[in-house]
Amino acid sequence: MKYPNIASRVFHTPLLAAPSKAISFVQGLGPRILGQNVEIEGVEGFAEVAPSRGPQISLLDDRVGEQIRSGRAEPFRMIDGVAVIPITGTLIHRGSYVGSYSGETSYEGLSAQIEAAAESRQVRGIALEIDSYGGQVAGCFDLADLIREVGQDKPVHAFVCDHAYSAAYAIASQAERIVVSRTGGAGSIGVICLHKDYSGQLEARGINVSVISAGAHKGDENPFAPLPDSVRSDMEEQCEYLRQIFAETVGAGRGASLTAAAALETEARCFIGQQALAAGLVDEVANPRDAFERFVAQINGRAESPSGFSSNQRGEDPMTDKTSAPKEADTPTAAPTGSTPIAAPEAPTTPPVAQAAPAPAQPLASEERARIGAILNSEEAKGREDLAKSFAFDSDMDAETAKKHLDAAPKATATQSLSASMDANGGAADLDMPDEHAGASTNPVKDAQRARRAS
Numbered sequence: 040m041k042y043p044n045i046a047s048r049v050f051h052t053p054l055l056a057a058p059s060k061a062i063s064f065v066q067g068l069g070p071r072i073l074g075q076n077v078e079i080e081g082v083e084g085f086a087e088v089a090p091s092r093g094p095q096i097s098l099l100d101d102r103v104g105e106q107i108r109s110g111r112a113e114p115f116r117m118i119d120g121v122a123v124i125p126i127t128g129t130l131i132h133r134g135s136y137v138g139s140y141s142g143e144t145s146y147e148g149l150s151a152q153i154e155a156a157a158e159s160r161q162v163r164g165i166a167l168e169i170d171s172y173g174g175q176v177a178g179c180f181d182l183a184d185l186i187r188e189v190g191q192d193k194p195v196h197a198f199v200c201d202h203a204y205s206a207a208y209a210i211a212s213q214a215e216r217i218v219v220s221r222t223g224g225a226g227s228i229g230v231i232c233l234h235k236d237y238s239g240q241l242e243a244r245g246i247n248v249s250v251i252s253a254g255a256h257k258g259d260e261n262p263f264a265p266l267p268d269s270v271r272s273d274m275e276e277q278c279e280y281l282r283q284i285f286a287e288t289v290g291a292g293r294g295a296s297l298t299a300a301a302a303l304e305t306e307a308r309c310f311i312g313q314q315a316l317a318a319g320l321v322d323e324v325a326n327p328r329d330a331f332e333r334f335v336a337q338i339n340g341r342a343e344s345p346s347g348f349s350s351n352q353r354g355e356d357p358m359t360d361k362t363s364a365p366k367e368a369d370t371p372t373a374a375p376t377g378s379t380p381i382a383a384p385e386a387p388t389t390p391p392v393a394q395a396a397p398a399p400a401q402p403l404a405s406e407e408r409a410r411i412g413a414i415l416n417s418e419e420a421k422g423r424e425d426l427a428k429s430f431a432f433d434s435d436m437d438a439e440t441a442k443k444h445l446d447a448a449p450k451a452t453a454t455q456s457l458s459a460s461m462d463a464n465g466g467a468a469d470l471d472m473p474d475e476h477a478g479a480s481t482n483p484v485k486d487a488q489r490a491r492r493a494s
Contacts, residue, residue: 050262053176053232053281054205114155119335120163120432122156124149130174130206144171146178149210150185157189163432164338165189166331167197167214173205173227176281183288186213196334198327199223204309208320209285213292217321218330225315228285229307230278235262282307293319340412340431413438414445422450 114137115122127144134145137152156162167186186195190213197203197214201223208225211217219225241248241263248263259270266274282303290299297319305318315321323330411431414420419442420427426448430441 132178165195171207212289225320340415419445
């Protein structure tokens, strides 16, 4: 075996990965990792994928968080108060880097980015840009719990561009709203595990390997003998146990839109666009860019409706959770088992794209958002945009009091305000994250929870 460390990440360990990707990895890289040809029973025609690797990380020393707080790593890009965090490629455990590295994204890097967004006073919302077929089990559900926890304080929306399968869907499901493109996919709520068997090749070479172990199950899953039925049964039980955790995690994030029981009933199927909407896996089928612009507008108290495709929104306020009962059309419909996307379940007919009207901006549902909008859009806020944002987002000041203070404050002259700078650039400029993390807590989310409990 040439690369035992890589092999240990793939074989004899449960994976949250779409089956086609797991099989492609084995077919493409198996000969290089194991040093000989690899055959997979009953599978043909999957393409080879490129190799990837990443450095290891300690989970105890918060190395990635330290990189962010010291300024050596940029935590994320920020657009008008929204932190944009890409989740792409293969998702792995113990990758000591922020962002994508050689086609991989690490759970630890994502956790550090999300914690940085949670503690930043500049961030008012978090956008997860997802395009991944999944990855490792280890670390996935801890990250999902963190996202759900952060979502209690700041809105988190997921924009699927264009795949959110398996571990990637576990992450997406913790957002309060999920948007997928017409051809984007979601699902694969299941677990897969691979076993390698060298016995035939060894026998042909006249090599006999004896496995000596202490403990009845110590030699289970060894690669030098065919997989016994009893060991296969144990592995299947482990996969089913993890699938239950997966479904419970999805149910905790999706609420009534997709309960744990409904997640299990999908039987790890993959769904495309309208199918995912009808099954309750997503909340809207739309152009992710248009949906993101609406999110930014709502975060900043603006009522904007960019043109573009949007179809079959579920109708709830995108800034609220999913506690209401799902419609009948939201219930998953039985379909043939397999990872190939199934035919769309029966649902109200969707008009052709050419006839679809632009989706209106969702109404602001709470008094708090009305207060924010009244402050930011007032005449007194003009020329005092930064102060207006401070009153709106960093205080509980009512709109009339804020207007009086704004009216008494001088307008920006020598230094152009942040909002004015963005307007001059068409409102679409990326903003660098301020270096405000020095000395910050290593776990701001839990610190904030402790502070709230103490008060």
